[in-house]
Amino acid sequence: MNTILTSDRLLIVRNGDAEKRLKLLQEALAADRIIPYLGPDLLRLQSTEPPVPDTPEAVSAALNKRTLAPSRIRSNMWSVAQFIEQRRHRRTLQTWMAEIFGAPVAPTALHDWLATLPISLIVDGWYDGTMRAAFAKTGRTDVVEMQGVTRANGGGDIWTKTYDLSGRDVERVSAPKTVLYAPHGSVMPASNFLVSDSDYVEVLTEIDIQTPIPEMVKERRTDRGFLFIGCRFNDQMLRIYARQIIKRSHGPHFAVLDAEGLTKNERRFLAASAITVVDLPTGEAAALLVPFGIKTDGEEGHTASGSNFRSG
Incomplete structure (x- = not known):
């Protein structure tokens, strides 16, 4: 059976059904009818040893090389940062995070293809700035990036900062074609990082009523669903953010994941959030999403129309 509803109410599509679903999702992306939510597993599409950490545990290890945290918290990124x-x-934490994520990461074919599309909203769930780099390659001027920022520096009632692709801080934005939303911050252009426990205290207090999420993000998710690729949900913080970002969106939602490797908490989260699991390796799914023969160095290639996408 290629599509199953498990006993814990998790819908999983496999094999031929998974490949067909990816083709429909390719069309939906091209038609701006679903929002890509990108995670750090995409860093491994270019190299088995990516130039920057691709998990919270790897960030913890990099921070521990600079100063050793107590053993009871040593593997917890948020606690080590705190x-x-x-x-x-x-300032030391910010400097070290900027060093840890300072190595440039080459965009994949998937990043490059997404950067050519007139997508209303893309969510980047990690600090590496790869999606931003892909947009910069295209020369587009209709893209802004909204990044989560810490309030530890006394920023007042500010939850995000907005930048154009040149790195300029943009206070007022009218109607960009594409919003790149980095809820946890990014190394580029200003080394904004939500990473310590204290960074998240106020955010988690307010996020259930959606205050920290930019209005433009809320507006653009209303009539769309989300496609998670390169993401895991094996930490409560990651689940909270994903749940709140997709809140009040139309759906349907999909996540490219290895179904066999899911934890109990991940399965509960995915089922409760009505997220269908597309059971394929990330690299294979990424290859299926990028249209055959697409040109991804800033040149437009052919894309699908999106007319056949359905939520079934």
């Missing part, structure tokens, strides 16, 4: 912030100052 330890550094308290012992060494916020």
